[in-house]
Amino acid sequence: MTLGPGARWLLRVATALTLTFVYVPLVIIALYAFNESRIQAWPIEGLTLEWFGRALDNPGARDALWLSLRAALGATALALVLGTLASLAVARYRFFGRETISFLVILPIALPGIVTGMALNATFNTTGISLGLLTIVVGHATFCIVVVYNNAVARLRRTSQHLEEASADLGADAWQTFRHITFPQLRSALLAGALLAFALSFDEVIVTTFTAGPDQTLPIWILSNLSRPNQLPVVNVVAVVLILLSTIPVYVATRLSRDTGAVSPTAGAAQAAGAR
Amino acid sequence: MAEAAAAPDVRLRGLRKLYGEVVAVDGVDLDVGRGEFFTMLGPSGSGKTTTLRLIAGFERPDAGTVLLRGLDVTGEPPYAREVNTVFQDYALFPHMSVEENVAYGLKIRRVPRPERRTRVEQALATVRLSGYGGRRPAQLSGGQRQRVALARALVNQPQVLLLDEPLGALDLKLRQEMQIELKRIQREVGITFVYVTHDQDEALTMSDRVAVFNEGRIEQIGPPAEVYEHPVTEFVAGFVGVSNLLERNGRTISVRPEKIRILREGDRPDPTAHVETGTIREVVYAGMATRYLVELEDGGSLTVAVQNLETTSAQALEARGRSVRLEWRPEHMLTLETRGEKEHG
Incomplete structure (x- = not known):
């Protein structure tokens, strides 16, 4: 496709606007984290690392970070096991209702979080499961599974089924074939999926508000401290940490899965929407 | 035991395979003798590849039996059958070196490391790829990959080697060289070859016997000269020659x-x-x-x-x-x- 100079200019402006629109607020938050003054106003009076120390000493923020990390790790682990198994079933076996299952696995990422949250909350209350780390993990796993599943299915569809047949032909049973052949083929796709799942879980708010009970994950902690002027500088610092902790895995995942096809968490949503 | 010794390497009886409504293999009977170079020839969709996959165990028949040296293996999975396959797309493991690819079957069967090494070297020598052990499949040409696939199967000393259009992806000159090469290797190792191709020249050049497939059935089985000079059906006369x-x-x-x-x-x-x-x-x-x-x-x-x-x-x-x-x-x-x-x- 060739573009005229006008169109090219327009695209440049649009790109610049988009990036500005998305990233300028993030830069402002990052700057406020180093702001000497408690009051958020321009221009910034001076720079300080004081708030980082305060954030570190803040037991609420520390507990929240710890809970978020455990929840994200738990949800990612659960998603890795279930997402991989589902992808193997869908990509490697023919069975009745396969397309439906594929659709149902992808659907949760397109469902409004508030609905998922409500539904889970109602279920936990009805069954008498007390809210806490476990329920957060289950709540996050609903959409983390999709990311792992999408990455794994895309990879499996691109690798020849003959590899697994060749392995069986050479004497390997199903488990040996998975360990020596299928898993090494899947490894980078699974890692990419896991990193994305981790990032998604780490900054999730809506489902978490319904499944966390009295516990606070880092995003929830931010939400509840935002309205307290005293805490605002510390919140800014936590926000910067959150940005970093979500950016790094996504960056690594993108690099890892350059060749898998579906990578982004939104690809799942688009696929699910298209399937409707 | 005398009976087992006399049994053919491959015996198919009344083999049928359906894919939904489509009959892929429709009552195939055949015997392949020990050390024979047996070719299944036919156009695409004639059931020859499906028959090969039924022998390998990748597919289960809807009716009929597969016997290997007199042993009924119809219900056995591929890893329990004494056959090895050379795939059309070679199916080399991309994350392993040539050596690791060839050693795979031996490793799975827990052959001790020193023996493994000698046998891998021998197999690579047989296909004239000594010294290529350290390379990755991606670093090899099509013809070399084909040889690795062959070595990976031969190293296990199977009773029967199954070859699914192994030369299909090669250009004409290389294909003709490999035809001669395959024949030499088969004579050297003395293993029964069951070979699938749609190329009549290939079938006539290499085989001891040819089975001509059409629409899931065998139209004629015989030595190349007989099939060529005395075709029994219109289809065989048209397809062979x-x-x-x-x-x-x-x-x-x-x-x-x-x-x-x-x-x-x-x-x-x-x-x-x-x-x-x-x-x-x-x-x-x-x-x-x-x-x-x-x-x-x-x-x-x-x-x-x-x-x-x-x-x-x-x-x-x-x-x-x-x-x-x-x-x-x-x-x-x-x-x-x-x-x-x-x-x-």
């Missing part, structure tokens, strides 16, 4: 192009030969030989191949439109069964 069919007295007959002689003016026909007259409609000069398409007065047309012993291309091409007499010996004229007859017989 040039289709040269005529309707005479309500029967279909076939004559191979190289068995027909064009008589020159003044030539006296052999009194015992069959003679027909016709007109040359097309002349195709093909280097070694010239092919003439002759339209016959009694109906139908035949392709005649004449070796270019003294003819030049100009002389050959001049012949277009000329009326000629053709003769062939009655024993080269074959009466064919139609499919219907075959099915009832």
Whole structure:
């Protein structure tokens, strides 16, 4: 496709606007984290690392970070096991209702979080499961599974089924074939999926508000401290940490899965929407 | 035990395989003897590859049995069968080196490391790839990958080696080299080969026996010369060699192009030969030989191949439109069964 100079200019402006629109607020938050003054106003009076120390000493923020990390790790682990198994079933076996299952696995990422949250909350209350780390993990796993599943299915569809047949032909049973052949083929796709799942879980708010009970994950902690002027500088610092902790895995995942096809968490949503 | 020793390496009885409504393999019976180079020849969709996959165990038949050396393995998974497969796309493990690929089967079977190493080296030497052990499949040419696939299968010393169009992805020259190479390897290792191809030249060149597949059934089994010179059905006559069919007295007959002689003016026909007259409609000069398409007065047309012993291309091409007499010996004229007859017989 060739573009005229006008169109090219327009695209440049649009790109610049988009990036500005998305990233300028993030830069402002990052700057406020180093702001000497408690009051958020321009221009910034001076720079300080004081708030980082305060954030570190803040037991609420520390507990929240710890809970978020455990929840994200738990949800990612659960998603890795279930997402991989589902992808193997869908990509490697023919069975009745396969397309439906594929659709149902992808659907949760397109469902409004508030609905998922409500539904889970109602279920936990009805069954008498007390809210806490476990329920957060289950709540996050609903959409983390999709990311792992999408990455794994895309990879499996691109690798020849003959590899697994060749392995069986050479004497390997199903488990040996998975360990020596299928898993090494899947490894980078699974890692990419896991990193994305981790990032998604780490900054999730809506489902978490319904499944966390009295516990606070880092995003929830931010939400509840935002309205307290005293805490605002510390919140800014936590926000910067959150940005970093979500950016790094996504960056690594993108690099890892350059060749898998579906990578982004939104690809799942688009696929699910298209399937409707 | 005596019985087992006498049993053929592969015996298929009444093998049937359906994919939904489609019958892929429709009652196949065959025996492959020890050390034989057996080829399953047919167009795509004729059931030859599915039959191979049924022998390997990748597919389960809907009816019939698969016996390997007298042992019923119909219900056994691929890893419990003493056969190995060379895939059309080679299916080399991309994350392993050539050496690791070839050693895979031995490693799975827990062959001790020193023995593994010797056998891998031997196998690589057999396919003339010594010194390539450290490379990755992606660093090899198509022909080399093909050899690795072969070594990976041979190293396990299977009772039967199954080959699914192994030369299909190679260019013509390499394919011809590999045909000779495969034949040499088969003689050297003495393993039974079951070979799938749609290429009749390949089948005729390499095989001890050929089974011609069509629509899930075997139309004819026999040595290459027999299948070529005495095709029993119209399909075999057409698929193996040039289709040269005529309707005479309500029967279909076939004559191979190289068995027909064009008589020159003044030539006296052999009194015992069959003679027909016709007109040359097309002349195709093909280097070694010239092919003439002759339209016959009694109906139908035949392709005649004449070796270019003294003819030049100009002389050959001049012949277009000329009326000629053709003769062939009655024993080269074959009466064919139609499919219907075959099915009832």
